[in-house]
Amino acid sequence: MSAVITTQGLTRAFRNHTAVDSLDLRVPQGVVYGFLGPNGSGKSTTMKMLLGLTRPTSGGITLFGRPLTPASRIDLLRSIGSMIEAPPGYGHLTGLENMRIVQHMLDLADAQIDKALATVRLTAHRDKLVRNYSLGMKQRLGVAMALARDPALLVLDEPTNGLDPAGIEEIRTLLVELASEGITVMVSSHLLDEIDRMADVLGILSGGKLIFQGTRDELFEHSTPDLVIETPDPGAALALGITATPVSEGLRISGITKERTAEVVRRLAVAGVPIHEVRRVRQSLEDVFMDLTGRGGLL
Amino acid sequence: MTRAVVLELRKMRRLRTGPIVVLLVLAVAALSSASQFSGGTRETFDDPTAAPWAALLLTYTMMAAMTSPILTAVLASRQTDIEHAGAGWTLAATAGYTPGVLCRAKVVALSLVLLPAVALQSLLVIGAGAVAGIRAPLDAGPWIGYTTLLFLLDVAFLALHVWLAATVENQLVSVGIGMLGAFLAAFTLLIPSAVSRLIPWGYYAVIAHAAQDGDVVTYQTPPYAWIAGFLILVGAVYAFVTRRLDRIER
Ligand SMILES: Nc1ncnc2c1ncn2[C@@H]1O[C@H](COP(=O)(O)OP(=O)(O)OP(=O)(O)O)[C@@H](O)[C@H]1O
Ligand SMILES: [Mg+2]
Numbered sequence: 001m002s003a004v005i006t007t008q009g010l011t012r013a014f015r016n017h018t019a020v021d022s023l024d025l026r027v028p029q030g031v032v033y034g035f036l037g038p039n040g041s042g043k044s045t046t047m048k049m050l051l052g053l054t055r056p057t058s059g060g061i062t063l064f065g066r067p068l069t070p071a072s073r074i075d076l077l078r079s080i081g082s083m084i085e086a087p088p089g090y091g092h093l094t095g096l097e098n099m100r101i102v103q104h105m106l107d108l109a110d111a112q113i114d115k116a117l118a119t120v121r122l123t124a125h126r127d128k129l130v131r132n133y134s135l136g137m138k139q140r141l142g143v144a145m146a147l148a149r150d151p152a153l154l155v156l157d158e159p160t161n162g163l164d165p166a167g168i169e170e171i172r173t174l175l176v177e178l179a180s181e182g183i184t185v186m187v188s189s190h191l192l193d194e195i196d197r198m199a200d201v202l203g204i205l206s207g208g209k210l211i212f213q214g215t216r217d218e219l220f221e222h223s224t225p226d227l228v229i230e231t232p233d234p235g236a237a238l239a240l241g242i243t244a245t246p247v248s249e250g251l252r253i254s255g256i257t258k259e260r261t262a263e264v265v266r267r268l269a270v271a272g273v274p275i276h277e278v279r280r281v282r283q284s285l286e287d288v289f290m291d292l293t294g295r296g297g298l299l
Numbered sequence: 300m301t302r303a304v305v306l307e308l309r310k311m312r313r314l315r316t317g318p319i320v321v322l323l324v325l326a327v328a329a330l331s332s333a334s335q336f337s338g339g340t341r342e343t344f345d346d347p348t349a350a351p352w353a354a355l356l357l358t359y360t361m362m363a364a365m366t367s368p369i370l371t372a373v374l375a376s377r378q379t380d381i382e383h384a385g386a387g388w389t390l391a392a393t394a395g396y397t398p399g400v401l402c403r404a405k406v407v408a409l410s411l412v413l414l415p416a417v418a419l420q421s422l423l424v425i426g427a428g429a430v431a432g433i434r435a436p437l438d439a440g441p442w443i444g445y446t447t448l449l450f451l452l453d454v455a456f457l458a459l460h461v462w463l464a465a466t467v468e469n470q471l472v473s474v475g476i477g478m479l480g481a482f483l484a485a486f487t488l489l490i491p492s493a494v495s496r497l498i499p500w501g502y503y504a505v506i507a508h509a510a511q512d513g514d515v516v517t518y519q520t521p522p523y524a525w526i527a528g529f530l531i532l533v534g535a536v537y538a539f540v541t542r543r544l545d546r547i548e549r
Contacts, residue, residue: 053392074395088390090381092313104306105394130385145390 002065004029004153004184005050010059012045019045021208022059027186027201032179034199035188036289042208043188044085047157050186051082064152078106081151083159087142091131095122095141098130102145116148119174136167143171147178154178154185160194172198192289204292211292223288226254227261229268230277237273250276300407303400307378307408314377320412323370324420331359332427344433351433354516356441357509359424363449364484364503371453372477374412375460376470378405383468398465399541405461406537410454417453421446441508441518448506448526455533456480459499462540496525505529 005027012020020042027033037043048054050061052073061068063076089098099113117123120140125133130141139159146154154175160168175185176198189195195202202219204212212219231237231250238244242264244251253264261278268275311317335355344351379402382388388398421442428437456477463473480500487494487501495501506526510519 051393053389077393077395080393082393084389086386088386090310090385090387092381093310097309097312101306101309102390102394104302104309105391105396 002029003027003062004064005033005186006062007050008060008062010046010049010061011057012042012049012054013057018057019208020049020056023205023210025203025210026213027184027203029184030179030182031184031200032175032195032198033184033186034192034195034202035186035205036190036192036195036202037188037205038190041190041205043190043205044157046205047082047084047155047186047188050155051077051080051084053084078149079152080155081146081149081153082155082157083142083146084155084157087138087159088145089130089133089138089141092129094127094129095133095137095144096126098141099126099144099148102148106149108148112148112150116144119147120144121170135162136164139163139167139171143174152183154183154187156185156187158188158190160189168194204289206292219288219292223291224255224257225280225282225287226252227256228252228277228279228281229264229275230279231268231273231275233273236271237268240267240271240273242267252281300400300404303396303404304407304411306396307401307404308411310381311378311408311412314381316374316377316409316412319373320370320416323366324416324423327359327362327366328420328423328427331355331362331424332431334358335428335431335433344431344435350516350518351435352428352437353441353509353518355424355428355433356445356518357507357511357516359421360445360504360507360509361485361488363420364488364500365481367449367453367503368456368480368484368500369474369477371413371456372460372474372480374409375405375457376464376473376477378409379461379464379473380470382465397545399543399545402461402465402541402544403537406454406458409457409461410450413453413457414450417446417450421449438518444521445506445508448521449503451530452502452506455502455530456499458533458537462537462544465544492522496522496529499529502526502529 003026005025007023007025010020010023010025011018023046035043035046045054049056050063052068064079066072066076068076090101095117099117102108103113117126120143122137122140122144125137130138133141139161143156143159146156160171163171175187179185187195187199196216199216201215202212203210212222228247228249229237229251234246234251237251238246244253256264265275265278332355382401388401391401392398425437425442460473460477463476464470467473483498483500484503487498487504488507492505495504506521508518508521509516
């Protein structure tokens with residue numbers, strides 16, 4: 001698969017700290033790329049650099065195989081739909097009038113505007129003032145503005161921000177559908193849960209650094225779920241010098257390898273500690289994410 | 300650029316720019332000509348040496364000086380604030396329109412609205428004078444000269460206020476400075492022209508084509524070189540600061 005976005009050591013420093021630190025992103029063509037990270041981890045700053053809205057301090061960006069430069073920017077942006085931070089929209093105009101502004105800016109056809117509005121299901125509300133739109137409608141209008149130019153790449157910064165579960169599901173379905181049509185979608189969020197079920201590839205950012213990039217399965221492979229040893233006599237186990245946390249059903253050990261697990265079980269058995277069950281805790285992706293961003297990554 | 304200006308005119312819809320301008324034009328015309336209907340003034344109407352038209356032009360100059368700074372501040376601020384409120388800077392930037400281009404287009408678009416408005420305003424004042432019964436012949440030169448310069452000054456202050464409104468998000472700053480400017484403009488009508496030239500809003504007094512000299516009002520020639528210098532300076536500074544705006548990252 002060819003890559004639509006690649007970055008090489010992309011860095012952006014502000015006066016007193018580095019917001020984005022030597023990112024090597026690779027966004028393959030036609031996928032939904034989930035760009036994850038806690039608040040302030042540098043997602044918006046990265047996306048602004050990808051759109052040429054913010055200058056990198058160092059490093060390079062390649063879009064559709066062409067380097068992003070001030071000269072190539074306008075041409076490249078023609079095929080990139082985007083929504084950064086707050087969804088755009090003039091409150092004193094109607095949804096349709098806002099779309100007409102975008103149409104005039106980019107010299108688009110009427111059909112493109114109608115299609116974009118229909119795609120986000122705003123056609124029925126297009127003559128309402130945007131000021132009176134609900135938050136979800138504003139987000140959808142923002143997506144429609146991004147879609148109007150029939151982009152090959154969509155860069156959406158937290159498009160599900162503030163939406164109710166039904167609204168999130170709707171955006172999710174829409175993005176998956178767009179990706180199936182061959183559009184590459186890069187979507188950010190600070191909640192893994194929100195993009196878990198739509199993202200084919202995940203990039204996880206923490207403190208400006210990329211701490212993981214790959215598929216969901218690869219993410220699970222990297223993580224080591226906690227081990228739970230069910231025993232009625234945790235005290236005896238701890239007396240053997242095993243480092244573990246006592247829990248209601250027995251003991252819990254985190255970050256333990258397969259080899260060490262075998263070793264611990266052998267020692268407990270030799271010492272005659274009754275073992276009812278030994279198992280790995282089933283981890284949600286959210287746990288993996290928290291674990292990862294908490295301890296500073298895998299890469 | 301033409302496209303950017305048309306975009307600004309589209310955004311102007313529902314901003315009530317038109318009604319605000321019409322209201323102020325009518326107010327200025329009414330205030331300027333109110334005195335024409337008082338008894339004392341009427342006695343001078345048939346006497347060319349009393350220069351009734353020059354007196355009317357002076358009153359008009361005073362009213363325009365007090366209102367134009369506020370009008371330009373309000374129009375510029377309304378047209379620019381929508382970009383802050385609607386995340387318009389980013390939207391435009393992703394379509395290739397930098398903040399500097401947007402600001403320049405806003406000044407052009409607002410000027411296109413002001414041009415007929417200022418012309419109409421002068422015609423209304425002249426019309427009121429004629430209706431009130433001024434019989435002395437109208438001297439077109441000073442009236443046309445003043446109207447032209449008033450419009451050009453308005454354009455200069457539109458530029459200042461668009462830049463202010465784009466740079467400082469709180470619109471009270473831009474409009475507040477406009478009000479202060481109105482005060483300064485009215486004040487400078489009372490002080491020597493040499494001092495007014497050093498105050499930006501003083502140019503609303505510097506462009507005056509009529510002056511009070513003791514009891515009589517006479518036409519006068521304003522210092523064209525100073526006015527041209529001021530307009531060119533504003534144009535150059537605006538070109539520079541809007542180019543700088545392009546490099547600001549939001
Ligand atoms: N213009 C700026 N000047 C100084 N610091 C900035 C600027 N823009 C962003 N930052 C800093 O860069 C860091 C990353 O910010 P960014 O907005 O990219 O984070 P984010 O991942 O998008 O966060 P969120 O989930 O809250 O949107 C933050 O610490 C922020 O304070
Ligand atoms: Mg952000």
